[in-house]
Amino acid sequence: MRNSIKVFAPATVANVVCGYDVLGFAVNQPGDEVIMSLTEGKGINISKITGDDGKLPLNPTKNTVSASVQHYLNHIGKPDLGVDIELHKKMPIGSGLGSSSASTVAGLFAINSLLGNLLTNKELVPFAMKGEELACGYGHADNVAPALMGGFVLIRSYQPLDIISLPFPEDMHAAIVYPEVDVPTKDARQMIRSKVLLKDAVTQWGNVAGLVSGLFMKDYDLIGRSMTDILVEPTRSILIPDFYKLRTIAMKAGAVGFGISGSGPSVFALTKDADTANKITEKLKQHLQSISINSLSFVSEVNKKGPIILD
Amino acid sequence: MRNSIKVFAPATVANVVCGYDVLGFAVNQPGDEVIMSLTEGKGINISKITGDDGKLPLNPTKNTVSASVQHYLNHIGKPDLGVDIELHKKMPIGSGLGSSSASTVAGLFAINSLLGNLLTNKELVPFAMKGEELACGYGHADNVAPALMGGFVLIRSYQPLDIISLPFPEDMHAAIVYPEVDVPTKDARQMIRSKVLLKDAVTQWGNVAGLVSGLFMKDYDLIGRSMTDILVEPTRSILIPDFYKLRTIAMKAGAVGFGISGSGPSVFALTKDADTANKITEKLKQHLQSISINSLSFVSEVNKKGPIILD
The missing domain is CATH 3.30.70.890 (GHMP kinase, C-terminal domain)
Structure with missing residues (x-):
């Protein structure tokens, strides 16, 4: 297995006008990049954030990327795994395009890939929602679900979480x-x-x-x-x-x-x-x-x- | 063209639990029957109603069947056409199964058939809604649309009226x-x-x-x-x-x-x-x-x- 990985996760359009909190889709650009490495140390370290104009916290308990990666590590029974994260923001923050979601999803996809894909992308959604809760005060899924799964996504239910991939016209x-x-x-x-x-x-x-x-x-x-x-x-x-x-x-x-x-x-x-x-x-x-x-x-x-x- | 016709129109299940006012489907039974004849006279006459325990009015301006047929006749420019209607209720009134809708739809389908199908079934929906307004105080379409069109129906919008036929599992x-x-x-x-x-x-x-x-x-x-x-x-x-x-x-x-x-x-x-x-x-x-x-x-x-x- 590799020790280091560079991941891109896409921006997303939530609601799609009429589907407040239940519909969203992903686009190919913009999006965010995460470079993640497994380290000999203990715990998560954020070594670098670029493109955020200093807006995002380097403290791993406050940053949505590291916080959701930590949830994932707790879940799989490796809470103290050494992880280094570089976050490269390639899209505007506070734009309504799922900026926090793109970062969080890139981080979760990176750690899951490094550890041999223990979970499917769909199974990562609840971990990404924890990141959204930290970023927006509300653990919604209409950005993170399409960012993780691609395409158009319906969140039929939040409790229990029930996510459906929808088809769409090829050329849209x-x-x-x-x-x-x-x-x-x-x-x-x-x-x-x-x-x-x-x-x-x-x-x-x-x-x-x-x-x-x-x-x-x-x-x-x-x-x-x-x-x-x-x-x-x-x-x-x-x-x-x-x-x-x-x-x-x-x-x-x-x-x-x-x-x-x-x-x-x-x-x-x-x-x-x-x-x-x-x-x-x-x-x-x-x-x-x-x-x-x-x-x-x-x-x-x-x-x-x-x-x-x-x- | 024939002068007389006997028509069956189906009961319907509106709402389908979550789709209040927008979803409905039709069933093969129960349903109502209308026997309609073109006459030499002027205007609509209701000659017989059976199976209603005397609950439904014979007065053609107050009966939902004749009232919606009258709307249809006005629309096609034959407001004084002589029409005789027999309504045979074969399903309970006030049951939540679209009883008034089945009668109204049978009547509209009958007159439209007698006059050479000037309108499609879908185009009859607004006339049937006039009947619902008379019967329920509210011109909803979630019974009349599936009764006219069969199958599962979505009323996406009431203003303007926008009705979509939905597929469903064959064996349902x-x-x-x-x-x-x-x-x-x-x-x-x-x-x-x-x-x-x-x-x-x-x-x-x-x-x-x-x-x-x-x-x-x-x-x-x-x-x-x-x-x-x-x-x-x-x-x-x-x-x-x-x-x-x-x-x-x-x-x-x-x-x-x-x-x-x-x-x-x-x-x-x-x-x-x-x-x-x-x-x-x-x-x-x-x-x-x-x-x-x-x-x-x-x-x-x-x-x-x-x-x-x-x-």
Whole structure:
């Protein structure tokens, strides 16, 4: 068995507009990298973090990567194993693209690979959720499950955890734009009302069922019609500059559907091909530039693999 | 073109436990029959209703069958067409099995057939919803859509109306038991809270998405795991004698899932075959008998056709 490994884990789009807390998919870029080595020492050490502007803790009990790796080591009965971690952030923090999830998943995939794949990627999900709890105050799975499993994922139930891989149209692409404004996940969650009208919930689960049906039927029209959110988006969109203008631009440029990625501020469109996705990111960036907001953009197929070994 | 027709339209199970107002399926029995004739006269006449214990109005403006046929005639520009209707109720009224829906659908299918199928069955749904509005005070589609289209149906959206036919496992059967207690649909709806916790709604739409996925994947386990309802069932089950005991009996006897049909008091189980369905109805009837409640029972495949011409 090898002693050292370099792993990439992908960014993810949680909620997919109507599926708050239950749907998510992974993309091929951006994502984070972890270099992990087994050491002669005792316990986990974080030797380096790059690309985080000093935002992330090096203390292994506070860092989500090392904390979830520690949970994994406890689980397999090797709590004191010597592990060195380098975390290379290659994506923005607090972007709504599952940044903490990408790091955590890279770390868990790395340790599991180094130790001979004792667990499947799906079995790693609960460990990654522990990391999310540390990062966001809430152990949700709609980023970590797609980051680990690739593709589109449904979290049918949290207690007990029940995760279903969904099919999707082969050519589907995502156009992602991150406007560089600050929306901390915790605050974004707290803005959401804790009670909703039953009739609005019915509208929402009709759309969730429609989106899932559209994915199985590879019916882009149905997928698009189902991508509406009357419960969460009206609140979260307030924090995103010109959200509804961005939607209009994306839909006019040929998007299948458009919405907020996770808790934002990133927005995303689903498209039928790469060209349309590229056109959309260009137009969205242009508009944001015109209101003096810098942005990053990413175009990708839906990721089909989850994390991968780079080296 | 013929001048007279006899039509059967099927009973339906709305909600399917987790899909309140958005899911439903049709069964082969019970159901209602309509005999319809074009006449030389002007307007709609209801000449006979049987099997209703005198509960249904003969007045064509108040009867759901004639009222929705009238909507259809207005729509096609023949508002004064002479039509005679006989309605033969072959299923209990107020049972939660879509009794008004079966009658209405039979009537609409009959007039549409007599006039050369000007509309598809799916296009008849809005006219049938007018009948439901008259019968239940609320124009829902989760009975009329499956009664018209057969099979499993998702109402993704009410405004605009968007109805999707879902696949299902070929051998799936329903075991239905109607305990003869009174639960008017209007009252059953009014018992339901108008506001719900967002976290409960999330649980519910996870299950709706799981049920839809299970139907596409023909995965009975997933279908069964998804058939839980934390929002509506806890209230509606109060009106059904020994509901949770009935569930335990059905699940022990091999049900895939169990719940309330529509607004009750009928209960149903999904099963993998007819034998299990028969065993379940027998045991449920036995238990109800032991607490002095008479019941009717029905076993059927999922209906694959919707309404049919008998004669």
